[in-house]
Amino acid sequence: MRSESRELRLSEGGGSQLERKILDIVAASGEAGILQRDIWHLLNIDSRRGSRIVKRLERMGFLTREVVVHKGRRMYLLKPTPKLLLVPKLPSVLDEIPCFYCPHLLSCSGEASRVLNCEKLEKWLYGG
Numbered sequence: 310m311r312s313e314s315r316e317l318r319l320s321e322g323g324g325s326q327l328e329r330k331i332l333d334i335v336a337a338s339g340e341a342g343i344l345q346r347d348i349w350h351l352l353n354i355d356s357r358r359g360s361r362i363v364k365r366l367e368r369m370g371f372l373t374r375e376v377v378v379h380k381g382r383r384m385y386l387l388k389p390t391p392k393l394l395l396v397p398k399l400p401s402v403l404d405e406i407p408c409f410y411c412p413h414l415l416s417c418s419g420e421a422s423r424v425l426n427c428e429k430l431e432k433w434l435y436g437g
């Protein structure tokens with residue numbers, strides 16, 4: 310049986326925190342959803358970068374994109390899927406800890422030597 314936390318596999322690198330922020334906003338919007346462009350304003354990101362991330366999250370099954378007409382203009386309305394709403398919400402302070410969103414977390418859990426020699430973790434702990 311897969312654990313729920315393993316369901317949320319986001320991208321590696323700098324994109325994962327932004328993905329998580331977008332998912333938090335979409336999840337909080339509930340059934341009403343949120344206009345995609347409002348997310349760009351909330352997170353102060355450009356639409357090109359944001360659109361790439363949103364399309365990826367849609368392919369992963371976390372949200373839906375629906376074309377709507379708002380004030381005479383066509384735009385996307387984003388809504389959370391049941392898959393997104395089932396993902397447990399972790400405190401945002403954990404976003405800074407590299408292990409929480411690392412694809413190697415499961416393989417590292419039984420290997421102290423990997424953890425002790427991890428550059429990402431060392432950088433987070435000691436800065437640099």
Ligand code: SF4
Nearest residue numbers: 408411413414417427
């Ligand atoms: S120790 Fe390093 S490789 Fe292992 S889960 Fe944490 S960040 Fe990932």
